[in-house]
Amino acid sequence: MSQKLDVEQIRNAARNSQPLAIKTFTLPHETEVYLEQALGVFLQELGYGNIKDQIAYCLRELAVNAKKANTKRVYFIERKLDIGSKDDYEKGMKSFKQDTLDNINYYLDLQKEHGLYIKVMFQAKQETFILSIHNNVEISKKEQMRVYDRIARSRAFESMEEAFATVLDDSEGAGLGLVILVLMLKKLGLTEDAFDIDIDAGETIARITIPFSEVHLEKINMLSKRIVDEIDELPQFPENIVTLQRLISNPDSEISEIAKKISIDVTLTADLLKVVNSAQFML
Numbered sequence: 505m506s507q508k509l510d511v512e513q514i515r516n517a518a519r520n521s522q523p524l525a526i527k528t529f530t531l532p533h534e535t536e537v538y539l540e541q542a543l544g545v546f547l548q549e550l551g552y553g554n555i556k557d558q559i560a561y562c563l564r565e566l567a568v569n570a571k572k573a574n575t576k577r578v579y580f581i582e583r584k585l586d587i588g589s590k591d592d593y594e595k596g597m598k599s600f601k602q603d604t605l606d607n608i609n610y611y612l613d614l615q616k617e618h619g620l621y622i623k624v625m626f627q628a629k630q631e632t633f634i635l636s637i638h639n640n641v642e643i644s645k646k647e648q649m650r651v652y653d654r655i656a657r658s659r660a661f662e663s664m665e666e667a668f669a670t671v672l673d674d675s676e677g678a679g680l681g682l683v684i685l686v687l688m689l690k691k692l693g694l695t696e697d698a699f700d701i702d703i704d705a706g707e708t709i710a711r712i713t714i715p716f717s718e719v720h721l722e723k724i725n726m727l728s729k730r731i732v733d734e735i736d737e738l739p740q741f742p743e744n745i746v747t748l749q750r751l752i753s754n755p756d757s758e759i760s761e762i763a764k765k766i767s768i769d770v771t772l773t774a775d776l777l778k779v780v781n782s783a784q785f786m787l
Contacts, residue, residue: 507538514542518549523627529616531571539563539624543635546626550633552716558688559714563635565681566710567622570639573708574620575604575611577641582614588644636711643708648701651682655696658686693720 517524526542528535543563544556577587579600585592604611623638643651661683686696694714701710 507535509538509541509545511545514545515549517626518546518628521628521630523625525623525625527621527623529619529621530612531567531622536564536567539567543626546628547633550628550716552633552719555692555714555719558692559633559635559712561688562685562712563624563637565685566635566637566712567624569681570622570637570708570710573641573643573647574615574622574639575608576600577620578611578614578618579604581618582611593646631716633714633716634711635714636709638707638709640707642703642706643701651701654682655686655699658683659696661687693718 514524516522524542524546526535526539540556540560540563543560544553547553547556547559576596580587580592580596583596585596587593587596619640621638621640625634625636625638627634627636685699689696689698689712692714698713699711700713701708703709
């Protein structure tokens, strides 16, 4: 059942610099839709509705990562593995993705039973917008270092081709998403310093801080128009996705060739973003 959007409550929170918190235990698709709609209303009230799509990507990436962290925790508990042990961690991660995808509803129910939540907060402070995603599983030092390693390495990337060729990492599935997040921030005129992840009072908090004075509105408007124009031209059944699948399936294909195909084909990039953000690809 979809949650009804209280537009006036959201507008009041934005106008009065009050934090708006939305809490979920399993982050179903309808909650993701609700979060994006609430984000749109909040930013529109602040006069920055035109950065909604870029921030919505960051919201989805960080919320899904928080959900995955909660799923990982109950998976390790269920298998009686110590997530803090190097050997147990490596053992658990070998089967984590496939096991949880095969029986995701079971593990989502476990998350709720254990009281593990994802809490999304929006807040406006003076001329700054703060997006924070909380989950009550503390990130390990190793995982935190892994996140910052991805962020640090993203400084050198200016294109999707570079990102795909350098950091495509399927071991946990978070590497490329974080790099794209930083590229999104760059499109807004911000740096990776706008992103932070830390522990406070038993929660892991991933935070994006956006000083509106540093946002390049002119570039955003041009970028938004280009994206809309490209999406309007997307075919109903994208043949380019099929072409990409053939490239990936071919053992003789080079990663640089695959990355180049994605980089030079804007329609393909838009198709990919639509696919990976669809419900069937959400953990």
